[in-house]
Amino acid sequence: MTVRNLNYLFHPKSVAIIGASNKPHGVGTTVLENVVHAGFHGDIYPVNPKYETLCGLKTYPDIASLPGAPDLAVICTPPASVPGLISQLGERGTRAVIVLTAGLSAHRDWRGRTMKELMLAAAKPYLLRILGPNCVGMLVPGIGLNASFAHINALPGKIAFVSQSGAMVTGVLDWARSRNIGFSKFVSLGDSVDVDFGDVIDYLASDPDTQAILLYIEAVSSARKFMSAARAAARSKPTLVIKAGRVAEGAKAATSHTGALAGADDVYDAAIRRAGMLRVYSTEELFDAVETLARLRPLSGERLAILTNGGGPGVMATDTLVCSGGKLASLSAATLDRLHAVLPSNWSKANPIDIVGDAPPERYTQALQILLADKEVDATLFIHAPTAIVPSLDIATTLAPIIKQSYPNVLACWLGGDSVAAARRIFTDIGVPTYDTPEKAIGAFMQMVRYRRNQQLLMEVPSAISRTHLEDKKRARAIIEQVIADGRELLSEWEAKQVLAAYGIPIVETRTVNDPAAAGREAQDVGFPVALKILSPDITHKSDVGGVVLDLESAEAVAEAAERMHARLRELYPHARLAGFTVQAMARRPEGRELIVGVATDPVFGPVILFGQGGIAVEVTADRAIALPPLNGVLARELISRTRIARLLGAYRNRRAADINAICRTLVQVSDMVIDLPELQELDINPLFADADGVIALDARICVKPVKDNGLEQLAIRPYPAELEEWVQWQSAELLLRPIRPEDGAAHLAFFNALDPEDVRYRMFIRMRELSPSQLARLTQIDYDREMAFIATRRLDTGAWETLGVARVVADPDNVEAEFAVIVRSDLKGQGLGYALMKKLIAYCSDRGTQRIVGEALSYNHGILNMASNLGFEVSPSTEGGTMIMKLELKPQ
Structure with missing residues (x-):
């Protein structure tokens, strides 16, 4: 993953159009006209030996004749010319190129090498970034850049749109223009041979001009890179995805139930959810999502009030809301009393609030203000059907100032056509998301609800699962290694159950005979x-x-x-x-629910975990949900909740509730197997019986294949790096220095509460009295691919672990520079704990190939400054004053 030189792509000061022309409807003609007419204020260099001027600009015969190296070049020439042009641009100093040309993989040189291969080879020595080939181009409206052959320009705004489909680029561009919606970046990735989703998402995550990210995905080529970038971006900015190609494609040769059930689209859905993004399922939803993102603030809750002048539309909206899993707000007694006082006696007296068709603007105003003041209402949907009694325009004009000044979100549905067009335009102009039908409005609201739920899951701090058995990894590994040595892929039932037992999963005693x-x-x-x-x-x-x-x-x-x-x-x-x-032996479990827990290996995202209703009809019932490992208790419980059988796990009639904790524990144990045993390709536990007394695996099937390395690279999300754990002696006691885990949330909160306020200010540069849940999640739920936090922890007499100190480092996507911070519990300062943590952090960065470590401290924080100097850091004043910069150059290993 790298964002290196992408600043030249997205914020160039000069642009060269290679292959510019004046041929009618030519790509080179369109691109040049777009660059010129969009208002780009930098230098524009048309390049074509056939012309002296184009669009009133001096035209250059070749790259060598340009007055300087363009920051960005756009190539519109035939495939065979592209590698040579890339080489020339690299030599001149250009660091970003958009290649619009298609067909580079089909054209080969006399040695059989494709033009794509030659192009990448030419770019590599210069770290020259390539967007495309076979793309529409890119637009950055904020700087007046339209380096594309799109038919229309984009308005400036705060949403970034990134697409693998050129048709989607132009379609969304056209639609957004008609709705007056603007964009910060509009990117057509094309074939993504260099710059891909991971790179662009990473760049946009820290782009101050972008508040939300919208993705159109057909396929992801680098799952780990994509997931790492997406999880980081979704923590700070709303990120929406439309994924095309929902037909299952990865189960053709499956040898298990799980392999047959885990279709590719289910896996993408699990990945999008795990990354904290929101998925939409159609072009229409995509447009609605753009509308919602452009205008709605983040939801503080999910309770919706519906205000309408007609009972029918209100009922339709309510039906859609409830059937979609939404929540209708329960109006407080005080709100009902206030509504009684201002509405006619025949109003609905409940939510949805029907204020009757003859309502004048004043009635709308009073009712809406009451709803906006109700703490039990998180958002309001306003629905209006036109009448001959009160003009819709009068209602819109009256309500617009109130809605504009309110904090709670308001969505609007103006039913009708020409008679409400002016009213709809007034709401759109003040930033109210406006829809044609109640169903569309509810759909947009539920998009935000689903996004909110995904964000809560992303930010939640899970508690540790109590494991009743120690994992005998060596025993499980010995069984799998013997199977592979025998030339087999399928374990026998007895062997499979022994592997499960090694990981603490209860099994029925099973004996094998001939x-x-x-x-x-x-x-x-x-x-x-x-x-x-x-x-x-x-x-x-x-x-x-x-x-x-x-x-x-x-x-x-x-x-x-x-x-x-x-x-x-x-x-x-x-x-x-x-x-x-x-x-x-027969397992007598009269209250047992038949479940399936499984593992399949997706060609893109690697191992995935499946949970659902088990039994012989598992393919027919098709009740399953999929998640990406690694799992913890919270993620396991969320996986269960997405199935229909989850409702049967509770108590009903005379049947006791199943032990959900035991099911969650099994899912986490299976996740551990996936991480520890990379040879494991497919797994079925079917059925897994679950009742109030726990779980038991009645049947198991495991398929394995040899792997070349430790297998961790096949995981889309890097698991906890247990190999970095280290026991050290400190003050006559043993401490464990290890990476932080999500399960450390409670201990980390206790650690923070034990810090002196001044120590917190030294670390944060501001005074903080407490950590919010989202802050705690960000400190404990880290992406080990791009961030590391080592904690010093020791076991108390009670068996619990306490955190004594933490050293944290965050590297840039290129792993050139990493920023560090360290803090020790206030009562333990000056005893060498900070040194131990920093030494481990420095060794980690050095092993990882990081080039330098930097940090910033207040100028009077002498403890950290002295420690940094003793560890070899160069310490110097910052340009802003009041702080000191610490920098350590690392020697390559």
């Missing part, structure tokens, strides 16, 4: 009744061959069932191999 007679003998030893299952590496689902028989009560019945199983296998699948049978 023949029917042995099955009968083992059944006697296990104790009746028993379940008998067939073992065959060639049969994916045992039920396909009648390979599961339950409640067998005698050795003879077991042996006979085994014989019949073998006969059915020979008849139905004559080439299938019989590896034997398994015998297990």
Whole structure:
């Protein structure tokens, strides 16, 4: 991931158009005209040897003749010319290029190399960034730059739009212009051979001109890079996604239920949710999302009041809201009394608030002001149907000043066409999101609700899950290594269950036998009744061959069932191999719910975890949800909540509620397996029985494949780096220096509360009395790919851990420079704990290849300044005064 030289792309001071021309409808002609007419104030260099002037500008025959190196170049020439032009531009000092040309992968040189390969090779020595090829270009309205062949210019605004589809670029551009919506950046990625979603999202996350980010995605090529950038951006700016291509594409060769169920679109949905972004599902929703983002403030809650002059539209809005999972605000008694006082006796007397069709502007004003003052209402939807009694324009004119000055969000729905056009325009002009139908308005509101929920999940500090068993990783790894050494991919049922047991997942005692007679003998030893299952590496689902028989009560019945199983296998699948049978005790769980927990490997995002309703009809019921590892308690519970069977896990009739904590624990244990065992490609626990007494795995199937490295790179989100844990001696005691975890939230809050206010000011440069939940989440839920926080922690006599100090470092996306901060509990200062943390942090940065570490401290914070000097930092006054800059150049390893 890198944003290097992207400032030249998005904020150039000069632009060269290579291939500029005056041919009617030519790309070079359109781009030059767009650059000139959009109002770009920098230097513009048309380049084409056929012309002396174009658009009134001096035209240059080639790159060498340019008066200087352009910050940005736009290439509109044939594919074969592109690599050479890139090389020439790099030599001149250009650091950003937009390549509009298509077909670079289809054209090859005499040695068989594609023009795309040659282009990238030419750019590499100069760190020259390439947007495209095969793109529409880019617009930055704030600086008057339209370096594209779009048919219309963009208005300046605060939303960035990034698209892989050129058609979506021009379509959204046209629509937004008609709605008077502006943009900070408008980017067509094209083939994304260099600059991709991760790069652009990373740049936009810190772009002061961008308040919200909108993405149109067809495919992501680098999942880890995308997720890291998206999670960082979504923490600070609303980020919306429309994902095209929702057809499952990754389950064609699946050997498990999970592999068949985990379609590619489900995985993208899980990734978008995990990153804290909001997904929309159609072009129409995308347009509504733009409208909402451009005009709505972040929601403080989800309770909606509906104010209408007609009962029908109010009921339609309510139906849509409730069916979408939204919340209708319950009006307080005081609000109802106030409404009674100003509304006619035949008003609805509830939410939705129907103020009757003959309502004059004053009635609208009074009712709306009452709703805006109600603390039980988080947002209000205003719906108006035109009448002949009161002109819609009068109502809009009266309400506009009130809405403009209110803090709670107001959405509007003006039903009708020409008769409400002027009223709709007044609301649009003051920034009120305005929709044509109640359904569209509710849809937009629910978009913000879903985004709010994703943000809450992103920011939430989870508590630690109490694990009842220690994980025997070595035992699980030995089983998998032996399977791979045997040349197998599928573990036997017994082997699979041993892996589950190693990770603390309860299993039914299972014994493996080779023949029917042995099955009968083992059944006697296990104790009746028993379940008998067939073992065959060639049969994916045992039920396909009648390979599961339950409640067998005698050795003879077991042996006979085994014989019949073998006969059915020979008849139905004559080439299938019989590896034997398994015998297990019947699990008597009359209140048990059949669940499935599984793992599949997505070609883009790597391993994903599936949860849902289990049983033999799992593909038919299709009740499942997917999440990306690593999981913790909060994420596991949220995964469960997205399934229909979640409602059956609670108590109903005479059935006790299932142990949700045990299910969550199982999901986290499976997540740990994914991280520890990269060879694991697919996993089914189906069924996993869950009841009030816990969970038990009745059947399990695991598919493995060899991996070349530690396998962590296949994970879309980097897990907790346990390898960085280190025990050290400090003040005659043992401390653990380790990366911070989300589960450290409570301990970190206690650590902050133990700091002196002055120490907090030294660290934050401001006085802070408490940490908000979102601040605590940002300090403990870090992206280990781009940030690191080491804590010093020790175990108390109670068994709990306390945090004594923390050293934090955040690197830029290029890993050139990393900014550090360190703080130690106030009563422990001056005892060497800060030195220990800083030494670990410096070693980490050096190993990671960071070039320098920098920090800033108040000029009278002598403790940190002296420590930095002793550790080799160069300390000097900042240009702003009052603070000191600490800088340490690291030697490459």
